[in-house]
Amino acid sequence: MRKGPLLHIVPLSLLVAVCYLFGSCQKDVSDGQTQGTVNLQVRFKPMVDADELTVGKTYKNAFAEDYSVSTFKFYIHGIELSNSRTNDVVRPDKNDHYLINATDASTSYITLSVPSSTYDGISFLIGVDSIRNVSGAQTGALDPAQGMFWTWSTGYIMAKLEGNSPSAQTPNNVIEYHIGGFRGTDNVIRKVSLNFPSGQQLGLKQESQSAINITANVNRWFNHTTAIRISEKPVSMSPGTLAAQIADNYATMFTVAEIVHE
Numbered sequence: 001m002r003k004g005p006l007l008h009i010v011p012l013s014l015l016v017a018v019c020y021l022f023g024s025c026q027k028d029v030s031d032g033q034t035q036g037t038v039n040l041q042v043r044f045k046p047m048v049d050a051d052e053l054t055v056g057k058t059y060k061n062a063f064a065e066d067y068s069v070s071t072f073k074f075y076i077h078g079i080e081l082s083n084s085r086t087n088d089v090v091r092p093d094k095n096d097h098y099l100i101n102a103t104d105a106s107t108s109y110i111t112l113s114v115p116s117s118t119y120d121g122i123s124f125l126i127g128v129d130s131i132r133n134v135s136g137a138q139t140g141a142l143d144p145a146q147g148m149f150w151t152w153s154t155g156y157i158m159a160k161l162e163g164n165s166p167s168a169q170t171p172n173n174v175i176e177y178h179i180g181g182f183r184g185t186d187n188v189i190r191k192v193s194l195n196f197p198s199g200q201q202l203g204l205k206q207e208s209q210s211a212i213n214i215t216a217n218v219n220r221w222f223n224h225t226t227a228i229r230i231s232e233k234p235v236s237m238s239p240g241t242l243a244a245q246i247a248d249n250y251a252t253m254f255t256v257a258e259i260v261h262e
Helices: 012-021 241-250
Strands: 037-048 058-060 066-083 088-090 097-101 109-115 121-126 157-164 174-180 190-195 210-217 254-261
Touching: 037 066, 066 109, 157 241, 174 241, 190 241, 190 254
Parallel strands: 037 210
Antiparallel strands: 037 109, 058 066, 066 088, 066 097, 066 121, 066 157, 121 190, 157 174, 210 254
């Protein structure tokens, strides 16, 4: 008589070990497999250290260089909400891109539809994903009319900071940092992962109106992993080492300032 196939019983402890070895134990609930969804606002507030950013106002960076800001913009995408205690991760925005513009208050907040659950962290990518950089003319936040696009070969400007500084040895003392690049070592897309303050958790319920307030500190552009003195480097207008260094700096400019229940 022909025997049936052998059934191999794998011990549960071995499955758990393999799961953690390959990092696959994280539960993805991005399809909303929880009880209902609620609206959550993610709000961005441009700051210079402890001061709210005001266009045209004079500030000092870490090197005591005076400067003012006329333009401050950056793209984000790939937003994730997470619960470190349960390993749940929610990806509510799919492939959407958002342009945060300090001179346009209507862009300072993003409304997401999120599964009703509890979270204690948020992450996102700064910049425009590589596929979108080579996908031809686009609309909305990625419309070239937004002033954040170079050419089809160099792609999008991921983040932009413009202004003036007496330390800049340029015509009219202009400072211009247009940070882009999506290929190889020139890739300036950076992931930001933020915990909520003081170990707080965000419990989203059907009847609640909640928001995550995130500050973006302009001074981090000049000083964190690399010292960027305006007197030495007032301009960055193409992909390369300087752009990557500035991207490493500004990836640290974000802080979750407050969890709000309204």
